[in-house]
Amino acid sequence: xxxxxxxxxxxxxxxxxxxxxxxxxxxxxxxxxxxxxxxxxxxxxxxxxxxxxxxxxxxxxxxxxxxxxxxxxxxxxxxxxxxxxxxxxxxxxxxxxxxxxxxxxxxxxxxxxxxxxxxxxxxxxxxxxxxxxxxxxxxxxxxxxxxxxxxxxxxxxxxxxxxxxxxxxxxxxxxxxxxxxxxxxxxxxxxxxxxxxxxxxxxxxxxxxxxxxxxxxxxxxxxxxxxxxxxxxxxxxxxxxxxxxxxxxxxxxxxxxxxxxxxxxxxxxxxxxxxxxxxxxxxxxxxxxxxxxxxxxxxxxxxxxxxxxxxxxxxxxxxxxxxxxxxxxxxxxxxxxxxxxxxxxxxxxxxxxxxxxxxxxxxxxxxxxxx
Amino acid sequence: xxxxxxxxxxxxxxxxxxxxxxxxxxxxxxxxxxxxxxxxxxxxxxxxxxxxxxxxxxxxxxxxxxxxxxxxxxxxxxxxxxxxxxxxxxxxxxxxxxxxxxxxxxxxxxxxxxxxxxxxxxxxxxxxxxxxxxxxxxxxxxxxxxxxxxxxxxxxxxxxxxxxxxxxxxxxxxxxxxxxxxxxxxxxxxxxxxxxxxxxxxx
Numbered sequence: 098x099x100x101x102x103x104x105x106x107x108x109x110x111x112x113x114x115x116x117x118x119x120x121x122x123x124x125x126x127x128x129x130x131x132x133x134x135x136x137x138x139x140x141x142x143x144x145x146x147x148x149x150x151x152x153x154x155x156x157x158x159x160x161x162x163x164x165x166x167x168x169x170x171x172x173x174x175x176x177x178x179x180x181x182x183x184x185x186x187x188x189x190x191x192x193x194x195x196x197x198x199x200x201x202x203x204x205x206x207x208x209x210x211x212x213x214x215x216x217x218x219x220x221x222x223x224x225x226x227x228x229x230x231x232x233x234x235x236x237x238x239x240x241x242x243x244x245x246x247x248x249x250x251x252x253x254x255x256x257x258x259x260x261x262x263x264x265x266x267x268x269x270x271x272x273x274x275x276x277x278x279x280x281x282x283x284x285x286x287x288x289x290x291x292x293x294x295x296x297x298x299x300x301x302x303x304x305x306x307x308x309x310x311x312x313x314x315x316x317x318x319x320x321x322x323x324x325x326x327x328x329x330x331x332x333x334x335x336x337x338x339x340x341x342x343x344x345x346x347x348x349x350x351x352x353x354x355x356x357x358x359x360x361x362x363x364x365x366x367x368x369x370x371x372x373x374x375x376x377x378x379x380x381x382x383x384x385x386x387x388x389x390x391x392x393x394x395x396x397x398x399x400x401x402x403x404x405x406x407x408x409x410x411x412x413x414x415x416x417x418x419x420x421x422x423x424x425x426x427x428x429x430x431x432x433x434x435x436x437x438x439x440x441x442x443x444x445x446x447x448x449x450x451x452x453x454x455x456x457x458x459x460x461x462x463x464x465x466x467x468x
Numbered sequence: 469x470x471x472x473x474x475x476x477x478x479x480x481x482x483x484x485x486x487x488x489x490x491x492x493x494x495x496x497x498x499x500x501x502x503x504x505x506x507x508x509x510x511x512x513x514x515x516x517x518x519x520x521x522x523x524x525x526x527x528x529x530x531x532x533x534x535x536x537x538x539x540x541x542x543x544x545x546x547x548x549x550x551x552x553x554x555x556x557x558x559x560x561x562x563x564x565x566x567x568x569x570x571x572x573x574x575x576x577x578x579x580x581x582x583x584x585x586x587x588x589x590x591x592x593x594x595x596x597x598x599x600x601x602x603x604x605x606x607x608x609x610x611x612x613x614x615x616x617x618x619x620x621x622x623x624x625x626x627x628x629x630x631x632x633x634x635x636x637x638x639x640x641x642x643x644x645x646x647x648x649x650x651x652x653x654x655x656x657x658x659x660x661x662x663x664x665x666x667x668x669x670x671x
Contacts, residue, residue: 231671358529363529
């Protein structure tokens, strides 16, 4: 099982001091946080992609390329890459390039983006969000698997004899997760391709995500990629920890109360009861996270949201220390003990390459190889 | 005897409120009219006041939680709605509108609605046709031709007979719509997702 963090990259005033970091400070803080993630033994760092203030990460592969050069093991990912407003050709090129630079330590999570004003800036319409996600990924999927592509669609200039360069490292496209908060179509899409499905698991109650993940698992099996419990599921989560839970709640409350999205809405207590947010002791976080497996089945990737709502860098780094030292080692042990042998780990470049080589040796069709 | 599910949405703020009073009268009349058609009503009455905080939270976070989620689910699964609002500042109340603002688009399509409104003076009675009817048309519901407006004076003995007559007429129309058959519901997209080949070919 993989553990990591995902960052929205928001520039938010610290409500306890009123101080807003500069964009430069925030960008550097994201890098520091990513390096810390590797240092404390986490597996994944994922950055958001945004094209409007107060967010800084508009250029994920630039940031991830820089982090790649300064890390050894960390898998670099996104949360999410906008499959709607980005040109799929540019996604194919950028992430293949990143894959080479990072020696394969790359995957990505595709999402639609729900900020309505962003779409028209890129010549798109948010009402076409699902069709854009369907068509753009269909092209992206081909660009990474076919050396020469002839293509014509609804949303983009046709391609004639186009080769996306560089070709994916070792001929193995980056593994793709499809992220969704509430679209059954995206769960269906992930299942169709046999890709991963990532449930944001932040804003909605678990019953909602259970339906979404259940749909993905059922359809994954329907499309012949394996049994439902072998589908590749990732989950978000949101935690704030101190040794004593009342200290965690006291310290986190002003950040919660003023947070973008849910601030000035439900109380911290209501939100903790209704969503997976856990503010408390490391033991409480362990117990709550283990519950996710009971709700959603054995899953492959757990990402935590740690650096948001104006939390100071120092606090975020302390949180990562607690996560890496006290929480994740226990979770690794517990999840591993519970996982049946036939449930796979999350695909990595190495595992996909080994599978491709094995398939080649078995003389299988190329189409099966490159899934 | 067949059963139909009714959900009564009352946006009154006081306790007791004349809005709830009208809602109860409409409910009673509707149940009687259904019974005459061989139909038992499975009725739940919802005081929107009890969900006011969750409604505001749903506006802010886009997430309906707790008992509000149950109310929304029940409302969307109903065979008929009885919706009653007080008139505030020349229209339905903000609480009443907020409830319908957090309903999923299309979730109420095809459901018969019995509309009611209460106000201090009879001069607001056209609120039913100027404000409520367009709202329910937008939601794709099927409002009964007659809505019932009750002003303070309607509760007095002189006017009570006229109010009862309107309630009975509206309830008869509503019952005919509800008895006509369960509303056509869209397939559950989680149980029956659109197959990927169709998503692709529909582009």
